[in-house]
Amino acid sequence: MQKVVIRDVGGPGQLKLEDAAEPRAGADEVLVKVSAAGINYVDVYQRKGIYKLPLPYTPGFEGMGTITAVGSNVKQLRVGQQVAWIDTLGSYSQMLAIPASHAIALPDSFKAGDALLFQGVTAQYLMAEYRALTAGDWVLVHSAAGGVGQLLVQWAKHLGATVVGTTSSSQKAERVRALGADYVIDYSKSDFLTEVLALTNKRGVDIVFDGVGHDTFERSVQSLARGGTAVCYGAASGPSPKIDPHSLVPKALRVAGGSIFGYIADVKQLQARSRAVIEGIQQGWLKQGAPAAYALGDAHRAHSDIEGRGTQGKLMLVP
Ligand SMILES: NC(=O)c1ccc[n+]([C@@H]2O[C@H](COP(=O)([O-])OP(=O)(O)OC[C@H]3O[C@@H](n4cnc5c(N)ncnc54)[C@H](OP(=O)(O)O)[C@@H]3O)[C@@H](O)[C@H]2O)c1
Numbered sequence: 001m002q003k004v005v006i007r008d009v010g011g012p013g014q015l016k017l018e019d020a021a022e023p024r025a026g027a028d029e030v031l032v033k034v035s036a037a038g039i040n041y042v043d044v045y046q047r048k049g050i051y052k053l054p055l056p057y058t059p060g061f062e063g064m065g066t067i068t069a070v071g072s073n074v075k076q077l078r079v080g081q082q083v084a085w086i087d088t089l090g091s092y093s094q095m096l097a098i099p100a101s102h103a104i105a106l107p108d109s110f111k112a113g114d115a116l117l118f119q120g121v122t123a124q125y126l127m128a129e130y131r132a133l134t135a136g137d138w139v140l141v142h143s144a145a146g147g148v149g150q151l152l153v154q155w156a157k158h159l160g161a162t163v164v165g166t167t168s169s170s171q172k173a174e175r176v177r178a179l180g181a182d183y184v185i186d187y188s189k190s191d192f193l194t195e196v197l198a199l200t201n202k203r204g205v206d207i208v209f210d211g212v213g214h215d216t217f218e219r220s221v222q223s224l225a226r227g228g229t230a231v232c233y234g235a236a237s238g239p240s241p242k243i244d245p246h247s248l249v250p251k252a253l254r255v256a257g258g259s260i261f262g263y264i265a266d267v268k269q270l271q272a273r274s275r276a277v278i279e280g281i282q283q284g285w286l287k288q289g290a291p292a293a294y295a296l297g298d299a300h301r302a303h304s305d306i307e308g309r310g311t312q313g314k315l316m317l318v319p
Helices: 041-048 118-129 147-158 170-178 192-199 217-222 267-283 296-307
Strands: 002-006 015-019 029-039 063-070 082-085 095-099 138-141 162-167 183-186 205-210 224-232 254-257 292-295 315-318
Touching: 002 296, 015 296, 029 082, 029 296, 041 296, 063 095, 082 095, 118 147, 118 267, 138 147, 147 162, 147 170, 162 170, 162 192, 170 183, 183 192, 192 217, 205 217, 217 224, 292 296, 296 315
Parallel strands: 138 162, 138 205, 162 183, 205 224, 224 254, 292 315
Antiparallel strands: 002 015, 029 063, 029 095, 029 315, 063 082
């Protein structure tokens, strides 16, 4: 079988396809033939060495596929069943052994790419943990045409909020509008803070989801209404600047941060949050759209594309 291996940190060229021995399922694991491996921005941070992993390693936390073998202790899963996973490093591979308790059972009708759940579960915890959104709330979603961004827009609209999305091109803006966003700002051309204050009659938004970081976070906090919350969950443009807590006092603002790994560390939470995403997909209000597909050997191209801001929505490798 083949898998992608990173032997040294650096540019996309570090993603190399190699032959490897097929893994075996341990007693509490299942062996999966991978039908799709998801690409996430965190894979880029790790490849560059911003988040450090022991070398060499095979990237990728998420995927979906069909079980080909079950370990001797595994009772709840069977060969032939379709599962997804979001916390097993090594997913850029044709075959992968995953802990059975972390395998997320999928409806048989799901096709490759329908249920790559990492970004969906991210959107789920971001929606669930920081504010109980209701109609009347204003939400600002940065990089709204991105993988997580598209799902946040749909989820916030589903909950009845008014949604403002930011993105960097007219093509991406069209996509964000089609997902139901009420307003879209091209933050590469105009100052989103000025625009948000104009749209809200100087009131500001109740919550902002910021995965961009350096270029936006300070103004994200400034775009909040009284009692609002700015959630930092990523750093696509680099780490956010420090925020002085005293600057939060006059308008009773909150600054929060979160990582998916903290919210799925407990297997019950992992399964419950994943089920919430699958239900949204099945009910039809949450759509990931057909992911942009790349061959396993083209992982370097997928990384160049996501880093180059040229992508919209989900990216996947099809091994
Ligand atoms: N904390 C968590 O639990 C968690 C989980 C998943 C993802 N994340 C974070 O969420 C963010 C989105 O992840 P994703 O996988 O869905 O990626 P993505 O949004 O599909 O891709 C990144 C997007 O960031 C925007 N961006 C803004 N400035 C950028 C810059 N200087 N360089 C590159 N991109 C820039 C681009 O959108 P525009 O062109 O529209 O600006 C780009 O398309 C990332 O920061 C990621 O680390 C966090």
